[in-house]
Amino acid sequence: MRHATGISDLGVEGLEKVLAQAIQWKQGPHPKHLVDKILGMVFFNPSLRTRASFEACMARGGGSSIVLEVGNGVWKLEDRAGAVMDGDRAEHIREAAPVLSRYVDVLAVRTFAGNTDDAEDHKDPVMNGFRNFATVPTLSMESAREHPCQGLADLMTARETFGTTKGLPVTLSWAPHIKPLPKAVPNSFLLTAAAAGCEVRVAHPKGFELQPEVQAQAEALAKEAGGSVAFTQDLDEAVKDSRVVYAKAWGPATGGPLGPEAVKAFPAWMTSPEIMAKAAADAIFMHCLPVRRNVEVADGVLDGPWSRVVDEAENRFHVQRALLQWLLEA
Amino acid sequence: MRHATGISDLGVEGLEKVLAQAIQWKQGPHPKHLVDKILGMVFFNPSLRTRASFEACMARGGGSSIVLEVGNGVWKLEDRAGAVMDGDRAEHIREAAPVLSRYVDVLAVRTFAGNTDDAEDHKDPVMNGFRNFATVPTLSMESAREHPCQGLADLMTARETFGTTKGLPVTLSWAPHIKPLPKAVPNSFLLTAAAAGCEVRVAHPKGFELQPEVQAQAEALAKEAGGSVAFTQDLDEAVKDSRVVYAKAWGPATGGPLGPEAVKAFPAWMTSPEIMAKAAADAIFMHCLPVRRNVEVADGVLDGPWSRVVDEAENRFHVQRALLQWLLEA
Amino acid sequence: MRHATGISDLGVEGLEKVLAQAIQWKQGPHPKHLVDKILGMVFFNPSLRTRASFEACMARGGGSSIVLEVGNGVWKLEDRAGAVMDGDRAEHIREAAPVLSRYVDVLAVRTFAGNTDDAEDHKDPVMNGFRNFATVPTLSMESAREHPCQGLADLMTARETFGTTKGLPVTLSWAPHIKPLPKAVPNSFLLTAAAAGCEVRVAHPKGFELQPEVQAQAEALAKEAGGSVAFTQDLDEAVKDSRVVYAKAWGPATGGPLGPEAVKAFPAWMTSPEIMAKAAADAIFMHCLPVRRNVEVADGVLDGPWSRVVDEAENRFHVQRALLQWLLEA
Structure with missing residues (x-):
C-alpha cells in the first residue's frame, strides 16, 4: 500500500511518473479514473485551494469527497501513545484513522506545524499517526514537515x-x-x-x-x-x-x-x-x-x-489527480 | 460570458426566460442538465435554504458542489485594490476568484451588506470583486445590493x-x-x-x-x-x-x-x-x-x-436550476 | 411514510429486517440503491463517524448528501410553539423542516440532550419537531433520547x-x-x-x-x-x-x-x-x-x-444503508 505524506514516498521515479501523468491529463478531457472512490479529507487547519482542488479532483474523476474539520463540528484528536485522555481531545487517532479507513478509499490530512518546537514539528506526530493507523493510503494536504x-x-x-x-x-x-x-x-x-x-x-x-x-x-x-x-x-x-x-x-x-x-x-x-x-x-x-x-x-x-x-494553483488540481491515481494503482 | 449578480444581468427578457424554464421543469422529472458541472459556493455569511437548495440543484441535475465558508475553515479575503495586506485578511479576491475559476464551472458568492454605509454597500465591493476577477460565470447568493x-x-x-x-x-x-x-x-x-x-x-x-x-x-x-x-x-x-x-x-x-x-x-x-x-x-x-x-x-x-x-422556498430550487442553465448555455 | 427516530419505529420486525439486510450487503459489492436520492443532514452537535459514515452510505449507493451545521454557518433554530422569536434563534423548525423536505429525500438530525432536565430531554423536542413538521422520512443521528x-x-x-x-x-x-x-x-x-x-x-x-x-x-x-x-x-x-x-x-x-x-x-x-x-x-x-x-x-x-x-464503527455504515433502504421502500 502506498502513502504520499512526503517526497520520500515518491522518490525521483514516482515524482517523474506523477508529473508526466499530470501534464498529459491536462491536455485532454477529464479522465473518469475515480468512479466509486471516496476521498476522506481531515482538516486540522483552514484551506481554500487545497479543499476546493481536491473536491474538484474527485468530482471530475467520477468519485466523491467527505470533508471533516477537526475542532469545528468534529472532535479534537489525541495523538500521544498512552495518554490519559482527560483533557479536551475526545478521540485518539488510534481509533479515528482506522475507523475512517473503513468508510473511504484514501485519507487526506492537513495539520500545520505547531511552529514552537522544530524538533517536535519534524516528527510530524499527527500526520504520522494517521499514516501508521490508517488502513488505506494516506495523503498529506500539508503537514508540519512537507506539503x-x-x-x-x-x-x-x-x-x-x-x-x-x-x-x-x-x-x-x-x-x-x-x-x-x-x-x-x-x-x-x-x-x-x-x-x-x-x-x-x-x-x-x-x-x-x-x-x-x-x-x-x-x-x-x-x-x-x-x-x-x-x-x-x-x-x-x-x-x-x-x-x-x-x-x-x-x-x-x-x-x-x-x-x-x-x-x-x-x-x-x-x-x-x-x-x-x-x-x-x-x-x-x-x-x-x-x-x-x-x-x-x-x-x-x-x-x-x-x-x-494562478496556473500554479490550477496545477494543484492536475498533480493531485495524478497522485490519487498513483496511490490507488499500487 | 454571462453573470447573474443582479436583475440587470437578466433584464426583462432573461427574467421571463428563467421563470418559464423553472415553471416548466417543476412539472416533470429532474433534467440531468448539469452532468460534469461543478458549482463553487463561497459563503461570507450563514445560509440554510440557499446552500441546501443549490446543493440540491447540482445533485438533481447530475453535477456537484464545493462549499467554502470564508472565515470558517477558509481564509478571510481582501477586496481593496492596492491594499498592504498586513491585517487579518490573508488572501486577495484578485487571487481567490481566478484560482477558484480554474476548479469550478460557476462561482456563487454570498456576502451581506456591512449595513453601516449605504453608499459603500451600494458599490457591492466583494460581489463585484468576484465578478471582475473570476473567469467563469458568477452568481449572487445575496450581496449587499440584491438577492x-x-x-x-x-x-x-x-x-x-x-x-x-x-x-x-x-x-x-x-x-x-x-x-x-x-x-x-x-x-x-x-x-x-x-x-x-x-x-x-x-x-x-x-x-x-x-x-x-x-x-x-x-x-x-x-x-x-x-x-x-x-x-x-x-x-x-x-x-x-x-x-x-x-x-x-x-x-x-x-x-x-x-x-x-x-x-x-x-x-x-x-x-x-x-x-x-x-x-x-x-x-x-x-x-x-x-x-x-x-x-x-x-x-x-x-x-x-x-x-x-414553503412553496416559495421550494421555488428557490426551481429558479436556481433554470438560472444555472441560463448562465451555462450562453 | 416511515420515520426512524427511535427503536419503536422499527419494532422487533423492522430491527430483524434491517440487520439481515445489513449483514447480507456487507458480503457483496455496494448496491446502487440510492441513485438520485439526497440525504439532508442537520447537525446541532459535532460528529465524526456519523457524518462520514452517512456520507459514505449515500456516495456508495449512488446518491448524495447535504450537510448543515446549525449555529455554524446555519441559523440557530427555535422549537417552541407560539414563541415570540426575539432572541438568538432566527428560524423555527416549523419552517426549516418542511422547507428542507422540499430539497431532500430523507432528513437526518443530530441533537444531543441538554442533560440538565431528564424530563425535558425525554420529550426530545428538536427531534420530534423535525419529525412532526418534515414531509419526508426523518432519521435520528442521535437525539436526547436514543441513537x-x-x-x-x-x-x-x-x-x-x-x-x-x-x-x-x-x-x-x-x-x-x-x-x-x-x-x-x-x-x-x-x-x-x-x-x-x-x-x-x-x-x-x-x-x-x-x-x-x-x-x-x-x-x-x-x-x-x-x-x-x-x-x-x-x-x-x-x-x-x-x-x-x-x-x-x-x-x-x-x-x-x-x-x-x-x-x-x-x-x-x-x-x-x-x-x-x-x-x-x-x-x-x-x-x-x-x-x-x-x-x-x-x-x-x-x-x-x-x-x-473498529468493526462496530464500520457497521454503522452497513446498518445505515439498510435503514435508508427500509425508510425509502415503504
Whole structure:
C-alpha cells in the first residue's frame, strides 16, 4: 500500500511518473479514473485551494469527497501513545484513522506545524499517526514537515513553462510576513525541485535557516537527480540568471535570535519588479498562495508579466489527480 | 460570458426566460442538465435554504458542489485594490476568484451588506470583486445590493398562483425585527416584481426608505415591463386589493433618525391576520425566510390559509436550476 | 411514510429486517440503491463517524448528501410553539423542516440532550419537531433520547460474531468520564439488545439509573423478543459469562446525589483487561466511540484481543444503508 505524506514516498521515479501523468491529463478531457472512490479529507487547519482542488479532483474523476474539520463540528484528536485522555481531545487517532479507513478509499490530512518546537514539528506526530493507523493510503494536504502536493504543482508549472527542469536555475526567496509561518511549503519546494534535477538556490536572511535534516535530504535528492542545492543570504546573487523566482514567507529557525516581531524587519526581501528584473529575461514568478500583497510580494509582480501563481494553483488540481491515481494503482 | 449578480444581468427578457424554464421543469422529472458541472459556493455569511437548495440543484441535475465558508475553515479575503495586506485578511479576491475559476464551472458568492454605509454597500465591493476577477460565470447568493435568486423565486410563486404577474397588485410591507437587516431582499422583490410587470406598492414607516438608485431602477424596469411602482407610509392603503403581501424587515436609511434600537418601535407593522383580511380575498402571503414568528409575522399568518412561504422556498430550487442553465448555455 | 427516530419505529420486525439486510450487503459489492436520492443532514452537535459514515452510505449507493451545521454557518433554530422569536434563534423548525423536505429525500438530525432536565430531554423536542413538521422520512443521528443507528451497529456486530443474539448474555457497563454524558447511546444499546432477544445486564454505580420509561420499554421489548433485562450495581456479577462487554459513560440520574464533579469518582469502573478476564472466554468488547483512553477504557482492552470497536464503527455504515433502504421502500 502506498502513502504520499512526503517526497520520500515518491522518490525521483514516482515524482517523474506523477508529473508526466499530470501534464498529459491536462491536455485532454477529464479522465473518469475515480468512479466509486471516496476521498476522506481531515482538516486540522483552514484551506481554500487545497479543499476546493481536491473536491474538484474527485468530482471530475467520477468519485466523491467527505470533508471533516477537526475542532469545528468534529472532535479534537489525541495523538500521544498512552495518554490519559482527560483533557479536551475526545478521540485518539488510534481509533479515528482506522475507523475512517473503513468508510473511504484514501485519507487526506492537513495539520500545520505547531511552529514552537522544530524538533517536535519534524516528527510530524499527527500526520504520522494517521499514516501508521490508517488502513488505506494516506495523503498529506500539508503537514508540519512537507506539503508535497504544492511541491508537485510548483515543479509541474516550471516544467510546463521550460520543457525540462534538469539543471534549471530556480531561486526560493524568503519573504516578509506578519506571522512566523510554517516551513512545509519551502521545504517541499526545495525537496521537489532538487528531486526534479533543478539547480536550486535558497536565499534568506540570517536566522531563517531551514532544518539541517531537510537540507541534507535535498542534497541527497539533488545528487540522485543530477541537480544541485545552494544556500545564501545574498538575494541578488541568488536570482541572477534564475528562471524561476519562488517567494515564500517562513518563520525563524528555532533558537535563532529572531522572534515573530522581527519577521517584518526585512522589507527589502519583498519580491518587487526590481528583483524580478535581476533574474533571467524569461524568468517566471511563483508563490503557493495565499499571498499578502505588498508585504510578501508587490502588486507589480503579481499583476505583471512574470506571474504564474494562478496556473500554479490550477496545477494543484492536475498533480493531485495524478497522485490519487498513483496511490490507488499500487 | 454571462453573470447573474443582479436583475440587470437578466433584464426583462432573461427574467421571463428563467421563470418559464423553472415553471416548466417543476412539472416533470429532474433534467440531468448539469452532468460534469461543478458549482463553487463561497459563503461570507450563514445560509440554510440557499446552500441546501443549490446543493440540491447540482445533485438533481447530475453535477456537484464545493462549499467554502470564508472565515470558517477558509481564509478571510481582501477586496481593496492596492491594499498592504498586513491585517487579518490573508488572501486577495484578485487571487481567490481566478484560482477558484480554474476548479469550478460557476462561482456563487454570498456576502451581506456591512449595513453601516449605504453608499459603500451600494458599490457591492466583494460581489463585484468576484465578478471582475473570476473567469467563469458568477452568481449572487445575496450581496449587499440584491438577492436575485430570491426575487426570482418570489415572482415564480406569484405567477404559479395567479397565472400572470402583468398588472398584479403586490405589496412589499416593511416588518419589525430585532436587528437592522440588509436591504438586498426588499430590493430584489421590488426590482423583480417591477420587471415582471406587477403593480408594486412598497409600504414602510418614515425613515426606512430604500436607496434612490434602487427606486429609480425599479421605476425604469416597471416602465419597460408595463407595470408600476409606488411608495407609501400607509400600510392599509397599500394592501387594499393586493393579491400578494410580502413582509420583510430591513434597517433604516443611512442618516435617517432611526437607530437599530428603534427597529422594534413599530409593532403595528407585524403582518397579522387582520392585515391580511384587508388585502384581496384571494391574497397570498410571502416571506423569504428565515422569519421571526410573532415579531415580523404573526403565527396566524404563517400557519393560516394565505401562507406560501414553503412553496416559495421550494421555488428557490426551481429558479436556481433554470438560472444555472441560463448562465451555462450562453 | 416511515420515520426512524427511535427503536419503536422499527419494532422487533423492522430491527430483524434491517440487520439481515445489513449483514447480507456487507458480503457483496455496494448496491446502487440510492441513485438520485439526497440525504439532508442537520447537525446541532459535532460528529465524526456519523457524518462520514452517512456520507459514505449515500456516495456508495449512488446518491448524495447535504450537510448543515446549525449555529455554524446555519441559523440557530427555535422549537417552541407560539414563541415570540426575539432572541438568538432566527428560524423555527416549523419552517426549516418542511422547507428542507422540499430539497431532500430523507432528513437526518443530530441533537444531543441538554442533560440538565431528564424530563425535558425525554420529550426530545428538536427531534420530534423535525419529525412532526418534515414531509419526508426523518432519521435520528442521535437525539436526547436514543441513537438508533448506534444500537443497530452494536447488535449487528454481536450477531456477526456469535451468529445469533437470542439469549446472548451481554453487559452494558457504565464508565467514568470527565463530563456527564447524555444517555442516548446506553438507552439504544439496552433497547436494541432487548429487541434482539439478548439477556441484557446493565451495571452502574448507585445514582446512575437510566430513566424508568426506558427501563420499562426495554422490558417490554425483551418480553416480545424472548430475552431479558436486569439492572445491577455489581459489575463483577454482571460480566460473569457475558459474551459482550459494552462500556459507555453517562451522567447521573436527574436529582441524584451526584454532580458532574463526581463522574470520575469510580475509577474501578474503567474497563480493564482484568474485568474482561472475568467475562466469557470468547467475550468481545464494544464501545460506540469516541472513547477516552485510560479514563473510560484501558489501552490494554482497546488494543487487546477483545476489541471490536473498529468493526462496530464500520457497521454503522452497513446498518445505515439498510435503514435508508427500509425508510425509502415503504
